Amino acid sequence: MAAGSTIFYKISQVSEVITIDLINTKENRQLLYKYLSKFYGSDKAKELMIKHKNNLFGFNGLAYSLGKRSIEFFCLYFLQDFFVPKPNNQVRPLASVHYEIWRELEAMFIENKHDKQVFILPRGCAKTTIIDMALSVFLHCYGYSVYTIVLANRELDAINFVDQTKKALKNPYIVHAFGNLVNPNKRTVNKLELELDNDTKIQAYSSGSSVRGASYISKKGIFRPTCYIADDYISEQDILSDESKQKKYQKWLKEIEEGGDEAVIRDGKIIKQATKFIVLGTPLARGDFIDQIRKNPEYKVFHRSVVNFDVDEYFKNNEYWQEFKRILFDDTRDDPTEDAKQYYLANIEHMKFPTIWEKYDCCKLAIKYFNKRLAFMQELMCNIENIGDKWFHSNRTQPKEEIENHNFIKTMMAIDTAGVKNKDKRRSDYFAFVVGSLADNGFKYVRKGQLRKFDEFEDYIKHVINLLKEFEDITHVFIEKNTYNGLDVERIQQEIEKDGSLRKRNITFINEMQRKNKDDKISTIVSDVNNGRIIFCEERVEKDFLSQVMEFSGQQFSLHDDACDALSEFANRIDEIEIRREIKSIPRGWLF
Structure with a gap:
């Protein structure tokens, strides 16, 4: 049959027109011969190709039969x-x-x-x-x-x-x-x-x-x-x-x-x-x-995992990847992620590692590992065996003076509530308070972290008011709704109305029921804490608060999760809140 011609055939009462150039190509014949040789040896493969040359790829043809096997x-x-x-x-x-x-x-x-x-x-x-x-x-x-x-x-x-x-x-x-x-x-x-x-x-x-x-x-x-x-x-x-x-x-x-x-x-x-x-x-x-x-x-x-070696040992012991990590979490740089990528490209021969498929880029994998190790281990290593170990291995602190010198673009308070008048004070949950800010360098700063237990509901309300007065740039307050069903928010707002300076600030309250699994929520901040993208104030973040964070091993294995819960709400919600900017008046003549 001449090249470029078409064939007409009928299968299951359906007529189709297929261009021979698309089907009976050199590449397809080579592929067919290659796999026939695997099954029958090269001599038998040649014999079959010659015998069925008129129907290599059609109905009941050679490719049809081989495909079934x-x-x-x-x-x-x-x-x-x-x-x-x-x-x-x-x-x-x-x-x-x-x-x-x-x-x-x-x-x-x-x-x-x-x-x-x-x-x-x-x-x-x-x-x-x-x-x-x-x-x-x-x-x-x-x-x-x-x-x-x-x-x-x-x-x-x-x-x-x-x-x-x-x-x-x-x-x-x-x-x-x-x-x-x-x-x-x-x-x-x-x-x-x-x-x-x-x-x-x-x-x-x-x-x-x-x-x-x-x-x-x-x-x-x-x-x-x-x-x-x-x-x-x-x-x-x-x-x-x-x-x-x-x-x-x-x-x-x-x-x-x-x-x-x-x-x-x-x-x-x-x-x-x-x-x-x-x-x-x-x-x-x-x-x-x-x-x-x-x-x-x-x-x-x-x-199968994305790599077939111990990623923790590999990144910890490779000096180039440790320098990459230092650059990635350097809050003094304008764009640390881009700087880290450039460092990788400049040293790629020392940093490239084998992966399960060429689709996976080593630099992107490393960024995910350093930023979200737990997610990396679960999603890419398919490894859940380490869950139950302590989640947080390190933290980064800075003096109050250094932190307050940053340019903050958003500030909020996150509160994880608890009951009052609990009989078993030792095992009862804490109120956890986080005042945190997002700076223009992309890093998040915990300017205050506290754990408290209150005997009276009004003591809790007063504590919130005092924190609002202490940090005048707080624009949003998140309070989980599960404990007081919004009653605490109403009381705080009533107290704000009594105070002229607080009333003028138009503070936004976010009061939602928490139904999301806490382990899932807290897992989103693990790498940011371990690698110093979330930074804690040395003077204002209390030792008990930071210790509770560092002891967390998942809900099933931890006595308390209050500090981690409040911290994760701050770290996740600060990215989402929108700040209302004051619109300044302009001269009327500019409009004409």
């Missing part, structure tokens, strides 16, 4: 626009971890070696595309799965998965070999359902939806799910307490796993495989859904 080849050929770098796309070269994942999936689905697998992978590792989309397309092209359910955390994630899978199934390499499987005129195709023309179905759910009793009815019969894929199935709401963690895991065991089916075996031969279960994600906390699945002996575990 190799997910790796299937992805590199049939899904090449997603996984193979070309001049007309922005695809990154795959890393060895991606090929390892595909080999695990081959063992699971083609070789039927196991039925349950968990993939624990760092954020940004393309796990949704490599597993969810690629596997679903493979399974339904060949009918390995009749009915696949994909579970995502949010409905938007579920919708995006179906959309991406639909596009993949409509690409020319798939259509040329399998026909047009996506046919909205005849099949159920919407934002969460994708019924294909070969009587199989892919359906996506958000994690809050129930899949109990899910089944697919086609002209071939009624089918229970043959494959479940749970992708980032948990959210922060699922780790708020031990109860919420257990609830998510039990839902999986009782609703999801019970929705599957056992294998059908006749005369020692497998007629139908058992339902397959795949969980992929990143652990958020010890004992969460991912952590419990990891410890379930029925699941084979595939666990």
